[in-house]
Amino acid sequence: MSKRRKRSNLAGRHPLPQRRRENEWRDWPNLPTALVEDIAGRLLSHDVAEYIRLRAACKEWRRCTDDPREGCNRLDPRFRPRRWIILSNRTDGDGRRFLNLSTGASARVDLPELSRHHLETSTEGLLLLRDKASHAVRLLNPLTRALTDLPPITEDLGSAYTVWTMGLFQSVSRTVYASVSYETSPPSVVLLMVDRGRAIAYAKPGDQRWAVMDDEMWRPDNPMSCRFSSASTLQGRFYFATLEGHIMHARLCPEPRVVPVVVDQPNTDYNMFCYLVPPDKDDHRSGGGMLMVRYYINLDHLSADEQRIMKRRRKVMDVIRVEHQMRENRWNLIQVFEVDVAGKRLVPVEDIGQHRAVFVGDVACFSLSARRFPCVAGNAVYMGARGARCPPVGVRYLADKTADPPFKFTTDDPPLLDDIPVKRYRQGRPDLNLVPLARPCTLQEYLVCCAGLLGGLKD
Secondary structure, three states: OHHHHHHHHHHHHOHHHHHHHHHOOOOHHHOOHHHHHHHHHHHHHHOHHHHHHHHHHOHHHHHOOOOOOOHHHOOOHHHOOOOEEEOEOOOOOOEEEEEEOOOOOEEEEEOHHHHOEEEEEEEOOEEEEEEOOOOOEEEEOOOOOOEEEOOOOOHHHOHHHHHHHOOOOOOOOOEEEEEEEOOOOOOEEEEEEEOOOEEEEEEOOOOOOOEEOOHHHHOOOOOOOOOEEEEEEEOOEEEEEEOOOOEEEEEOOOOOEEEEEEOOOOOOOOOEEEEEEOOOOOOOOOOOOOEEEEEEOOOOOOOHHHHHHHHHOOOOOOEEEEOOOOOOOEEEEEEEEEEEOOOOEEEEOOOOOOOEEEEEOOOOOEEEEOOOOOOOOOOEEEEOOEOOEOOOOOEEEOOOOEEEOOOEEEEOOOOOOOHHHHHHHHOOOOOOOEEEOOOOOOHHHHHHHHHHOOOEOOO
């Protein structure tokens, strides 16, 4: 009897809390300012997109939080969409799809600015734009829609002007890297431009003109003369790798100059591609440091004895045997290093973490978590697309030293009827509209094109 009475009492009390919840009312818009600021700070440390959603909820919450579009906040590191990348810029209309490499979230953003600008490159989620009519330089935050105007690049800048104004269809090797350097106050935008010439230019919002860094560095008779290969940002400083195998720091303070950081195994035959991968704060096992991936297209930099030993021990080394159309086979080599900036050295890495995957290419280098993206293999290096054909190696698995063949694409460009398109096609022009051989597109196909081709894979 007591058990029945107990159950009956519990059942009788159950509806009362429900009625109380229905009658509760909270003045959410007028929460204490300190509480809203605390919530906003927590969201901002997680993802700037969540912070934007909070500000969009009501007028009162916008009033007590910082506006990321205000002049002083446009380049504030708190509002940078660091881990967001644009999946493809080869779509009709203003809508673009963005992907968060840390959380796996995706968002479609309307960017009418892209109809009036060329997308030159991106840096930590910011898009570097060039006005189609005036060639003016602007920096766009695609999530906050903050647009930062920068000074025009004028003729008095010499090689920097030549590279910047080179028509997109006149040069097969034109590449632009960009970074926001926090070595100055306010922050400076640094442009690293590569074509037949090379130049580094930097400017702050509000400056009247760009400045050019270390013209003497690019003279052929300079023993440290180098050709750019890729770039990365670490702790607010801009670093770039060279085809010779060096790592340089484009230092702005106390005086602007290029400072060698790592000078290791110079490559004089230019048979090597060097890629700098930004730190990955999501993978604590790997330490989250900046990585360098070296991809050798042959073993000519080694002596005959070293090549013989490496080929014999290929099961435990990084050497890869690949098929070649002109020869029976060819040997490739992929090596991964962690960059010790303080020690000015490269530390060989055999394991980048079970859940970390690295994508490297001429346009961008990034890493992501295989936990968030189960279709991507962890502890692996994915090689970015180069034209209609990827490098001979598509994926390198570091754990067992195996490799997968490259991803294959086709192009929807018109038939190659004259010499100019044929030349563009053979030289792997990045403006080719690559499409996958089969639909639907896989995430790996999108990502290898994001790394290797400006504009990515065509939807």
